[in-house]
Amino acid sequence: GQNIDQPTEMTATEGAIVQINCTYQTSGFNGLFWYQQHAGEAPTFLSYNVLDGLEEKGRFSSFLSRSKGYSYLLLKELQMKDSASYLCAGGGGGYNKLIFGAGTRLAVHP
Amino acid sequence: DGGITQSPKYLFRKEGQNVTLSCEQNLNHDAMYWYRQDPGQGLRLIYYSQIVNDFQKGDIAEGYSVSREKKESFPLTVTSAQKNPTAFYLCASSGSQGNYGYTFGSGTRLTVV
Numbered sequence: 017g018q019n020i021d022q023p024t025e026m027t028a029t030e031g032a033i034v035q036i037n038c039t040y041q042t043s044g045f046n047g048l049f050w051y052q053q054h055a056g057e058a059p060t061f062l063s064y065n066v067l068d069g070l071e072e073k074g075r076f077s078s079f080l081s082r083s084k085g086y087s088y089l090l091l092k093e094l095q096m097k098d099s100a101s102y103l104c105a106g107g108g109g110g111y112n113k114l115i116f117g118a119g120t121r122l123a124v125h126p
Numbered sequence: 127d128g129g130i131t132q133s134p135k136y137l138f139r140k141e142g143q144n145v146t147l148s149c150e151q152n153l154n155h156d157a158m159y160w161y162r163q164d165p166g167q168g169l170r171l172i173y174y175s176q177i178v179n180d181f182q183k184g185d186i187a188e189g190y191s192v193s194r195e196k197k198e199s200f201p202l203t204v205t206s207a208q209k210n211p212t213a214f215y216l217c218a219s220s221g222s223q224g225n226y227g228y229t230f231g232s233g234t235r236l237t238v239v
Contacts, residue, residue: 047227049227049228056214056233056235057232057233058216058230058231058232058233059169059216059228059230060230061227061228061229064227103168103169105228113157113159113171113174114220114227114228116161116168116169117168118167118168119167119168121166
């Protein structure tokens with residue numbers, strides 16, 4: 017079967033670091049994506065990993081281990097505006113078809 | 127600027143009515159998708175299209191219909207057969223090479239009144 021799992025909710029303090037984990041099982045693999053979604057808005061692209069290792073992009077980094085079917089999104093120097101849902105999505109659902117996890121709702125507190 | 131446009135942003139439907147949600151992209155993407163999102167839940171795939179004049183059912187296609195007569199357009203019709211249509215609907219598109227990530231439209235919030 018195809019499945020993507022991530023925690024439902026997380027809380028963190030402004031200025032801190034938070035890691036959001038994602039495990040996946042897909043019939044094929046075209047890469048692992050992270051999206052940010054603020055309430056009532058469309059998801060926006062954060063990162064894409066297709067090879068093992070860490071991809072850093074400013075305050076956000078994403079890690080992938082294909083052998084373990086595991087990824088994480090690391091958010092540093094948290095800001096209040098980072099309060100949002102973070103969606104993990106895996107390729108492998110057929111031609112360009114992504115499979116989405118249910119999302120992790122992150123609440124950043126002062 | 128290239129992008130993907132959904133309209134309307136808010137839509138109200140009476141019981142028994144069909145409504146059509148618009149999705150237009152000028153990114154020259156081959157593939158387009160429709161997802162439904164319910165409060166506190168993830169994205170569920172309704173229909174997708176890899177090429178003009180072809181589309182496939184997703185995980186929750188019952189009560190919905192689509193067409194793909196032009197590369198740029200992928201409208202979704204929510205029919206009266208869909209018993210629980212109140213949700214946030216997202217349209218997305220993706221290219222065929224390299225990064226397969228989606229570009230999303232801004233969404234349509236459909237409410238049954």
